[in-house]
Amino acid sequence: MTLAILCSGQGRQHRKMFALTGDAPEAEQLFKHAATLLGGRDPRDFVRREPDETLHSNRAGQVLCTVQALAAAAALADAIPHGAIVAGYSVGEVAAWGVGGLFEPAATLDLVVRRAEAMDAATRAGDGLIFVRGLSREDVDRICAHHGAAVAIVNPGDAFVIGGNREALNKVAADAEAMNASRIVGLPVQVASHTERLAKASVAFRQVLRAASVAFPPAAGARVLSGIDGASVMSAGTGLDKLAAQISQTVQWASCLQACVEAGATVFLELGPGSALSRMIADVRPDLPARSLDDFRSLQGVRAWLARQLAA
Template identity: 65%
Template structure:
């Protein structure tokens, strides 16, 4: 993380602001020296992941096309509002911190997430019903993230391994996007009442809602969905479809990682898809954007 943005002057203020949310610790230093336990703490992880997207967008701002659809995965949906210019970048980071705090306060503890690929939706639903778990995220290609207590997920994983192509626990401390976090949705919706909207959602870049993949048009409805997403299933496959229906000519994942661009490439092999992490320099990303986007 931050390999291309750590020294970008456009992102300097973002790193400074994020440090104030992280106990005055430089986020770049946390990433360089932090252990897995530190990096995967719910609040820290959400701030770092959102900072990555916002810093990347700041560094690429002058090269981004005028026609832009922005979709965010999990906490990335809050970052997407910032990338699209609906929230200021610093307000976005503040909201991410409040979101994580609300989730931690609402979580009963001992919860987590499990990734399962290679089973049908009906099979996944039956597993969840038997084990008191829930579908947290629907990805393309029969890939699902499930949420529940760790004990529940361990039992579910043992059963799923007989037929699934891949089953792996995720380093997440809360059952995101399940009804177990209904209290966090309510608390975060209250926080959204105080954020300043920079412009109308209908101007410029389109933002997609994670709960149904539809574009945000009305501010109140958009806020309602952004808060509800904490405790409702994220329909990521629908978000990718929404990008295609909106005329996407390429996918660029701001990061961290490459998982989302790989999903997009797998689902829509005829659409170029890259992650910022795949480039060695920002100049390489600039050139790719110029070649694969329309103004």
């Protein structure tokens, strides 16, 4: 049996997101390092005390989601088998490089801060994202082209994240509703991630990555996937090119999940926050066990579930 680890993106931060990882001794140094990136505020206190607007701000959101993934991987290191497949959704792809052993954990957190800074510098006021389900890709592309928006993420089951300025997104939402889209939701993200509006951020982040230390191939034999095409990272240089390009190119998440299955993944564990990614697997491949850390009450429960599934 082969484990696929899914690293969540922004938008699902919540007050109890560190309920399982917050007390893990293996993660203590990660939380301390993350605090230095949050103005001295411990992430575990940050999520409990800060207002929702701050919790979902770009820089804070990227740090919080990344430290959660890294903390979970550190706490569960004894239960994660050699040769796991690792994929990350949006900023979760940077976390995936850390979870997969390509980046050192502390360096991963430093990199997501630089990523967030590059994105904020390139972002225009009023930019954001919406979610649309129930239309074909052709229809979504046509609506986006008409209003100056773009598909940011392709999810399974005719589900799309769309980026642009607020006026364009409102028009896309109105057209999608008129075309009987089954779901239209504004997302708590203030950047048009994974669209050409952030082209300058891709260039800036690639410059940052030139100084990054990469352990390739990773010691634990992990297979890390690239978000823009679902392909395995086969070299550090090409992988870093794609990691930077992902900021301003469409994330093909449906292809990533399909690549996990084609690579032999039989068990899926989402590190959180939230359970959106594990639910996607449950929707498209209900025969494959898929859970998120948020589904469990303890790390021991996660370990027990992994042991059962991987032994099946």
